[in-house]
Amino acid sequence: METKPAPEAGDRAAGTADAAEAAPSPTQAGAAARVVAGPALEARDLRREFAGFPALDGVSFQLQPGELLTVFGPNGAGKTTLLRVLGGGLRPTSGEVRLAGEPVDVGERTWRARIGVLSHRGFLYDQLSAAENLRFYGDLFGLDALADRVREALAAVGLAGRADARVGSFSRGMRQRLALARALLHDPDVVLLDEPWTGLDAHAAGLLRDVLASLKDGRRAVVLVTHQLGEGLRLADHVAIQVRGRFATLEPRADVPGDGFEAYYREVVERAAAGAGTGGAEL
Amino acid sequence: MSFGKLRYAAPALAGLGALGVLWLHWLVFFWVPTEASMGVVQRIFYIHVPSAWVAFFAFGIVAITGIMYLWLEDDRLDAAGVAAAEGGMVFTTAVLITGPLWGKIAWGTFWTWEPRLTLTLLLWFIYLGYFLVRRATDNPRQAKKFAAVVGIVGAADIPLIHISVAWLRSLHPQPVVMKPEGPTLDPHMLETLMVGLGSFTLLFLGLFVSRYLVEIAERKVALDERTAEAGATP
Amino acid sequence: MSGPAQERRTPSWARQVMAVVRKDLLVEFRTRERVASMGAFGVLVGVLFHYAIDPVAVRPQDVASGILWMTVLFAGILGVGRTFHLEDGDGAMSGLLHSPVALDALYVGKLIANVVLLWLIVALILVTFAAFFRVGLGPHPWAVIGILALGSFGFVALTTLFSAVSARTSMGESLLPVLVFPLLVPVIIFGVSATSRLMVARPLSEVAGNVRMLGAFALLAVAAGVTLFRFVVEE
Numbered sequence: 001m002e003t004k005p006a007p008e009a010g011d012r013a014a015g016t017a018d019a020a021e022a023a024p025s026p027t028q029a030g031a032a033a034r035v036v037a038g039p040a041l042e043a044r045d046l047r048r049e050f051a052g053f054p055a056l057d058g059v060s061f062q063l064q065p066g067e068l069l070t071v072f073g074p075n076g077a078g079k080t081t082l083l084r085v086l087g088g089g090l091r092p093t094s095g096e097v098r099l100a101g102e103p104v105d106v107g108e109r110t111w112r113a114r115i116g117v118l119s120h121r122g123f124l125y126d127q128l129s130a131a132e133n134l135r136f137y138g139d140l141f142g143l144d145a146l147a148d149r150v151r152e153a154l155a156a157v158g159l160a161g162r163a164d165a166r167v168g169s170f171s172r173g174m175r176q177r178l179a180l181a182r183a184l185l186h187d188p189d190v191v192l193l194d195e196p197w198t199g200l201d202a203h204a205a206g207l208l209r210d211v212l213a214s215l216k217d218g219r220r221a222v223v224l225v226t227h228q229l230g231e232g233l234r235l236a237d238h239v240a241i242q243v244r245g246r247f248a249t250l251e252p253r254a255d256v257p258g259d260g261f262e263a264y265y266r267e268v269v270e271r272a273a274a275g276a277g278t279g280g281a282e283l
Numbered sequence: 284m285s286f287g288k289l290r291y292a293a294p295a296l297a298g299l300g301a302l303g304v305l306w307l308h309w310l311v312f313f314w315v316p317t318e319a320s321m322g323v324v325q326r327i328f329y330i331h332v333p334s335a336w337v338a339f340f341a342f343g344i345v346a347i348t349g350i351m352y353l354w355l356e357d358d359r360l361d362a363a364g365v366a367a368a369e370g371g372m373v374f375t376t377a378v379l380i381t382g383p384l385w386g387k388i389a390w391g392t393f394w395t396w397e398p399r400l401t402l403t404l405l406l407w408f409i410y411l412g413y414f415l416v417r418r419a420t421d422n423p424r425q426a427k428k429f430a431a432v433v434g435i436v437g438a439a440d441i442p443l444i445h446i447s448v449a450w451l452r453s454l455h456p457q458p459v460v461m462k463p464e465g466p467t468l469d470p471h472m473l474e475t476l477m478v479g480l481g482s483f484t485l486l487f488l489g490l491f492v493s494r495y496l497v498e499i500a501e502r503k504v505a506l507d508e509r510t511a512e513a514g515a516t517p
Numbered sequence: 518m519s520g521p522a523q524e525r526r527t528p529s530w531a532r533q534v535m536a537v538v539r540k541d542l543l544v545e546f547r548t549r550e551r552v553a554s555m556g557a558f559g560v561l562v563g564v565l566f567h568y569a570i571d572p573v574a575v576r577p578q579d580v581a582s583g584i585l586w587m588t589v590l591f592a593g594i595l596g597v598g599r600t601f602h603l604e605d606g607d608g609a610m611s612g613l614l615h616s617p618v619a620l621d622a623l624y625v626g627k628l629i630a631n632v633v634l635l636w637l638i639v640a641l642i643l644v645t646f647a648a649f650f651r652v653g654l655g656p657h658p659w660a661v662i663g664i665l666a667l668g669s670f671g672f673v674a675l676t677t678l679f680s681a682v683s684a685r686t687s688m689g690e691s692l693l694p695v696l697v698f699p700l701l702v703p704v705i706i707f708g709v710s711a712t713s714r715l716m717v718a719r720p721l722s723e724v725a726g727n728v729r730m731l732g733a734f735a736l737l738a739v740a741a742g743v744t745l746f747r748f749v750v751e752e
Contacts, residue, residue: 050424051358052506087615089752110527113617123612125540125603127547132540139536140616142528166547175607182612353748408699415695419686428748429682433696436678436741440700443734447703450730451710 039101040065041190041221046095048081055081056092057245061238066218070232071225073242074269079225080194082242086223087192088112099189113141116188116220120198122179126168130159130178133167134185141186153181157211172200173207180211191215193224197231205231229262241268248272289492297489303482307475315475324388327381329475333483334377335403339441341371341487342406345413346438349431361427362502364434365417366494370487372410378403398449405444409437530622537618537626542633544603551634555596559642562588563649577650582713585646586705589669592638597631597676598693601684610750620747624677628742631673639665655716664715664728668708671735675700678742681749703734 039062048056055078063069073079084090086097091107098104104111117123124133131150138146154160157177162170167178183191193212197205212235215222226232233239233256240250248268257264311326318325344367352360382400383393394400416429468476545551566584570577604610613623643662646652654661676697683693711727 051502053509084752089614109617109619112615113528115615117612117615119608119611121608121611123609123615124607125544125609126606127544128540132543136536136540137612137616140528140533140613140618142532142617353745405699405702408695412692412696412699415688415692416682416686419688419692421687422752425685425752428751429686432678432682432745432749435745436675436700439737439741440703443703443730443737444700447706447730451706 039063039221040067040099041223042098042101043086044096044098046082046085046092046097048078048085048090049093054245056085058095059242059245059247060095061240061247061250063221063223063238065221066216067237068216068222068224068235069238069240070236071223071240071242071247072227072229072232072265073240074273077242078245079242081245083192083194083223083225086190087115087117113186114189116183116186116191117194118179118183118191118196119194120196120200122167122175123182124167124175124178127166129164129166130154130170130181131163133178134182137182138185143186149185153185154178156184157181172204176204176208176211184215189220191220191222193222193226195226196224197226197228209234229265233258233261241265241272243269243272246272289496293489293492293496295489296485297493300482300484300486300489303478303485307478307482310475310478315471316469318472321389324385327385329479331378331381331385332476333479334374334381335399336480337483337487338371338375338378338403338406340484341367341374341491342410342434342438342441344491345371345434349434349438352427352431353435358427358502359499361431362498363491363495364430365498366491368410368413368430368434369494370491372407372414373490374483374487375403375407375410379407396448396452398445398452401448402441402445405448406437406441409433409441413437528617530619533618533622534626534629537623538629538633541600541603541627541630545630545634551596551599552637555592555634555638556641558595559588559592559638560645562591563642563645567649578652578716581646581650581652582716583709585642585665585712586668586709588642588646589635589639589665590672590701590705592642593635593669593672593676594690594694594697596634596638597673598680598683598690600627600631600677600680605684614750614752620750621743623750624681624742624746628674628677628739631677632670635669635673636666639669652716655718657715657721660721660724661712661715664708664711664724664731667728667731667735668704671731671738672701672704674735674738674742678738678746678749681746685749703730707731707734 041063043059043061046056046059047054057078059078059082061069071079071082081090085092085106088106088108088111096103097106099114104114125136128136131154134150134153135146138149143149151160151163154163157180159174159178159181162174167175170178196208196212200208209231212224216235224232224235233253236253238250239253239256240247242248248271307329311329315326315329317323318328345364348360348364348367351357352364378400382397382403386395386397386400387393413430413433416433417426420426420429562584566588570580601610604613643654643665647654676693679696680690680693683690683696686692707727707730711724711731714723715721
């Protein structure tokens with residue numbers, strides 16, 4: 001394994017995705033009436049600089065509907081920057097994000113209406129009830145038939161009975177389920193998971209695993225950023241290891257060693273850092 | 284603007300400005316006639332007024348680079364804003380020192396609520412806020428945006444502040460404030476004032492550009508260090 | 518269910534503003550944290566001023582207007598400065614920034630909620646001062662109240678913008694007064710002089726200019742907030 005320049009890594013992922021593209025999912029076929037259906041989510045050579053420092057240095061990938069990409073990487077590798085670009089918090093310096101084959105402007109509000117974000121924090125208000133929290137976000141997203149949606153969303157995460165209870169009284173697991181209901185309330189096309197395991201005990205982590213597995217329902221593309229090698233690997237369809245702003249590797253889950261992944265991860269990171277270190281002098 | 288040309292322009296401007304300030308002092312002490320009603324102390328006016336001009340001119344640069352920074356997010360604009368603000372604060376301080384010195388002798392009190400002096404005091408605090416927000420956050424990008432917002436809102440509010448302090452002043456009993464500028468200004472005085480304005484402006488521009496270059500160089504070093512560090516530690 | 522390519526409408530701006538107003542006021546209604554601290558502060562300042570003023574040397578009505586405005590200002594800084602702490606608990610600010618909320622709608626929503634709170638406090642402070650100092654509002658009480666409302670509106674518009682700044686710095690609320698007090702000088706000058714004149718029964722026409730300046734300040738502050746807010750909350 002050697003450090004690949006990002007476009008090449010992207011091509012490799014595209015190769016693995018060809019089969020899926022040939023047989024579009026039913027959801028995509030339905031939407032294909034107006035647009036050319038492509039991969040659910042595609043990033044093309046995303047770059048983002050901060051005052052000249054390339055935090056994101058050419059990242060590309062493709063995800064089919066229902067697929068989950070896990071991004072591992074050491075601190076400072078630019079994983080958060082990647083999520084912030086995909087989440088619309090930062091405009092990329094260059095590069096492109098495409099949804100179902102169409103380029104999107106991640107800085108636009110309409111893009112944020114299509115993504116759901118779940119992190120280790122719930123983005124919830126303790127003083128409001130579960131239903132009030134969802135209604136607040138529903139209003140921000142401009143959702144129709146909000147009362148029904150909220151009821152359905154709460155039922156889907158098993159909180160129908162606690163709709164009017166204050167979130168401050170919720171257990172960690174309940175908060176997490178409510179956070180999931182919040183993230184999915186507007187039926188996003190793309191879900192971003194930002195270190196969702198941070199600060200969770202083993203029991204809560206187990207609950208979260210079930211919750212996240214339910215995300216892979218064949219409709220959404222999911223990007224997960226985490227330090228938890230085991231958890232991240234379990235859910236992944238594609239695995240990327242990001243080092244110094246680039247994907248040092250991007251492979252289908254099947255091509256990544258399941259046993260001894262930690263050693264593999266370390267080897268990739270060290271080699272990529274060393275390789276980029278000599279190249280860094282030219283920056 | 285190439286780095287190389289600016290590198291020579293900056294000391295040249297500052298040098299010219301410094302020579303001008305020396306010449307100004309010669310004019311102030313040996314050439315310009317003494318103002319009749321206030322006497323010798325009025326000569327500080329030739330330092331005081333050019334300082335005030337530069338203080339507000341610098342804040343104009345802070346506000347304009349702030350607007351452009353928020354728009355273009357070019358780091359050089361923020362560096363220019365910092366450079367202007369530091370220079371501006373120095374000259375604002377000069378106004379606040381020379382004003383009371385003049386006031387103490389001319390009308391017997393260190394501080395009067397003279398509108399322009401009051402406005403300068405408030406300007407000093409706005410500059411202070413500009414530097415405090417920069418230091419109070421670890422996120423450099425956020426610091427730059429916060430500072431830009433302080434600069435822009437400050438500049439937009441300064442006319443209102445001026446109107447309000449001047450309006451309040453008009454209600455109070457007026458001490459004998461001499462307004463040395465105006466049609467009656469002696470040609471020698473006018474010439475000295477012009478030399479003051481010109482040389483202070485040149486001096487400020489020289490310091491401003493130098494400070495800008497230092498700021499850019501500092502950021503480049505920090506960036507190089509960060510790049511090297513990112514390469515060394517996986 | 519929607520497919521990935523389904524077009525989404527841009528959510529309504531007014532609905533987002535109302536959602537923020539309702540949420541902020543509901544949270545405040547449930548906790549009453551800010552109203553309690555601002556209200557207690559306002560009343561306590563009244564008590565302290567009562568002892569700080571020697572009625573032999575100064576007549577309360579001579580200084581009442583200035584004290585009133587300063588109390589409103591300090592109470593306002595206290596409450597408005599905490600407006601973004603509502604979003605701190607569970608990372609809600611992140612949730613807002615990941616939602617399609619228009620950031621100027623977020624600002625306007627926060628502004629309205631803060632204004633409602635501060636106007637409640639202004640009413641409380643007026644009642645307290647009337648009781649403590651037996652100072653009347655003069656022959657045009659509604660004009661005095663209107664001027665206080667207009668002045669505090671401009672003040673809240675500016676402070677809401679800068680509380681977004683101070684909340685995200687390590688200095689927190691201690692930075693807020695340093696940032697806003699120099700900028701608030703026009704509110705104090707035109708506000709205090711207008712209310713003190715009306716309280717000593719000067720004609721309404723005498724304060725028309727003051728009201729215009731307070732209005733200009735409020736317009737400027739709202740314009741600054743609406744255009745600049747997004748730069749201080751974006752990460």
